[in-house]
Amino acid sequence: MEDIKKEIEKLTEELLEHNRKYYEEDNPSISDYDYDMLIRKLTKLEEEYPQYKKEYSPTDRVGGKALDAFDKVKHEYKQLSLSNAFSYDELLEFDQRVKKEIENPVYTLENKFDGLTIVLTYKKGLLSVGATRGDGEVGEDVTLNVKTIKSIPLKLNEEVDLTVRGEVLIYKDNFEKINKEREKEGLSLFANPRNMAAGSIRQLDSKIAAKRNLDCFIFNLEHIEGKTLSSHSESLDYLKSLGFKVSEYKIFDNMKDIFDELIKKEDSRKSMPYEIDGAVIKLNDLEERELLGSTNKNPRWAIAYKFSETKVKTKLTDIIVNVGRTGTLTPVAILEGVRIDGSFVSRATLHNEDYINDNDIRIGDNVIVKKAGEIIPQVISSVKEDRKGDEKLFEMPKNCPVCGKEVVRQEGNSAVKCINVDCPAKISREIIHFASREAMNIDTLGERVLETLIEKDLIQDVSNIYKLEDKKKDIESLEKMGEKSVSNMLNAIEKSKENSLEDLLFALSINLVGKQGAKLLAKRFKTMDNLINASYEDIVDINEIGDKMATEIINFFKNPSKLALIERLKSVGVNMEYINEENEELKFEGMTFVLTGTLSKYKRSEAKKIIENYGGKVSSSVSKKTTYVLAGENAGSKEEKAKELGVKIISEDEFENMI
Ligand SMILES: [Zn+2]
Structure with missing residues (x-):
């Protein structure tokens, strides 16, 4: 023992x-x-x-066992929130207030992360409690979830007792990835990375929190037993040495320089991998902080500068409902058109029924619309004081707006769905998905062309794509479809017949089966027939495929109309076999890659190995001969150089798609 x-x-x-x-x-x-x-x-x-x-x-x-509810935690040190500044003048006022008591103040400047604040308590160097900030006095005990965040140390490099405060956040690319997966599974989407981070940390099942890949920056030492530190910057350095991931800071002795830095920050925030909504300015000297103290609500020694967001007020004239590929009904706001950040916006997402109700958004309201980064425009609130009384409440339709069949809303899920397998809306989305670049990659058969072809009844299901040749004359007579473009289109369609099995499987829109799942199935079963004949056990036996996905696959191949569709595809000559990767073994032959910045999915050595395995070369400097620059986070001069020379820059996601 x-x-x-x-x-x-x-x-x-x-x-x-x-x-x-x-x-x-x-x-x-x-x-x-x-x-x-x-x-x-x-x-x-x-x-x-x-x-x-x-x-x-x-x-x-x-992650561990799921909880029924979170325990409450009373904070030992009151967790105040910061007062805000929105302009240079307000920063100057803050500076003047400080200067009444402190001569020549020195400030630190840090990012203000847009996530969820947590308070971590360590006893003898071991993480004992992780809690949400709550109302500043009482928070929730989310220790199990906090433990799943890999950048939060479970054991410090010294056996100290301390309390720190940090921000849990989720990276933008991860946010988009998770939302895409949720969309495929028919789950409701998170409106922004902050909501997703908060939802994950306040998740009763820590196994789910573990899968969200959260990160945490520590930004303040609240208390430490038996050690004296003289400044905030010193405390951050010390926390770093204990094993924390800390917020980066810069030191300034005047507001003018701070403001210049803020302008730079605001410019670069869009290219940051996570969202920041401002910056925090704190007095660096800890004794001086004591001297200034706090009001009831806010410390007097710090202020949060908030970036202005491009928000625009406009009128919401109507709410329509779209039906997606998986049958989810999404309410969309029809707006009086406005310009936001240079683009014209006349529609914005309202996410789902609950979002509209929670934010009390009504048809006819003046609303505030925001466009952040690449995220589609969204309605963030309604302007209640503008109401005239004739605004109408929105009601989610009880029937699918496209096929008229009754819709369902599952318990505990905010998504409303049309479950009619023959719903035309689903079918046309499925056809569009089938031809998309990610699936069968028929690039000349874009969304608009397909919509026209479906509308003119030239395509009823995906197998008809391969019979368009017979309808050449009909297509050529359509608007904007010249002889040349039709012949290009037919060539691309013909070529897609040779795709490997995984592309076809992904293209078929099997519930829960994404690109990765399709690849696993193709690799394992080699042919469509083998997969059709596979048992539940055979499928679930694949490591990465779980019970839910396996059940969906079995159901798909049990459906006679799907089997008939596969037969039709077979008869027109679509390849039904897995084409071994050996064919693409040397797909990077003759190419030179340069790696720069911090990669999050691969270690550099791994990425290098992958490239070399495919016959490519990795070089350390960018030149005209470079084929691709694989740029991670904080890519610096090499990315600049690539731009200068016109060398193609790819992200990790794009790289992943290539391999
Ligand atoms: Zn429907």
Whole structure:
């Protein structure tokens, strides 16, 4: 038994050390696979001998038992919120107030992250409680979820007692990825990364929180036992040395320079990987902070400068309802057209029924519309004081606006769906998806062309795409469809017949089966027939495919109309086999890549290996001969150089699509 206890301790320490190397030094010493094997081994031992499990065990990173509710936590140190400034004048006023008491104040400037504030308490260097800020006095105990955030250390490099405050956030690309997955599964979408981060941390099932890939920046030391620090910047440096990921800061001695920096920040925020909604200016000297103290609500030694967002007021004239590929009904606001950030906006998403009700948005209201980054415009609020009394409440239709069949809303889900498999709206979205670049990649058959073809009844289902040749004359007579473009289109259609099985599987819109799932199925079963004949057990046997997805796949291939469709595709000559990757083994041959910035999905060495395996080369400097620059976060001069030389810059996502 002593041996087992020692073994658990050894594994725990070893894994913590790997964690540290990975997240602090960005320099892992073992492969992800080996790491997972160690985690598995430790999990097994802990399950057999729970009495020896360490309270800071790295196995908690994957989440634990789901809770019924969160316990309340009374904060030992009152968590005040900051007062806001929106202009240079307001910053000057703040500075003047400080100067009444402090001679020559020195300030730090940090990002104001747009996430959810949490308070972490460590006892003897071990994470003991993670809590939400709540109302500043009482928050919720979200320790299990906090433990799943890999950048939050479970064990510090020193055995200290301390309390820190940080911001939990989600990266923009991750936000979009998760929302896309949710859309496919017919779940309601999060309106913005902040909502998603907050929803994840206030999630009763920590296993779900673990999958969201949250990150956390620590921005303040609230209290520490037995150590004296003289300045905020010193405390951040110290926290960093303990293993925290801390907010970066700059130091200034005058407001003019601060304001110049703020303008720079505001310009660059769109290109940042996460959202910031302003910057925080704090007095650096901790004794001076004490001297200034706090009002009832806010500390006097800090202020949050909020960026202006492009928000525009306009009239919401109507709400229409769109039906998506999975049958989800999405309310869309029809607006009196306005210009936002240079683009003309006449529609904006209202997400779902609950969003409209929660924000009390009515037809005829004046509303505030926001466009942030690449995210589609959204209505964020209604202007209640503008109401005249003739505004109308919106009601979600009880029947699908396209096919007229009754819609359903599942319990605990804000999405309303049309479940009619023959709904024309679903069918036309499915046809558009089938031809899309991600699926069968028939690039000349875009959304608009397809909509026309469907409308003219030239296509009724995806197999008709392959019979368009016979209708050449009809198509050529359509508006904007010359002989040349029709012949290009038919060539692209012909070529798509040769696609490998995974493209076809993804193109068929099987519920829950994304690109990755399709690839796994194609690799495993090799031919469509094998997959059709596969049992539930055969499918769920694939590591990454879970119960829900396997059930959807089985149901799809049990549906006679789907089988008939596959037969039709077969008869027109669409390839039904997995084309081995050997054909693309050297797809990067003759290409030169340059890696720059911080990659989040791959270690540099991994990315390099992948490129070399496909026959490509990796070089350290950008020249005219460079084929691609793979740019991660904070890509600097190399990205600039690539732009100058006209070398194509690709993101990690694009890279992933290439391999
Ligand atoms: Zn319908």
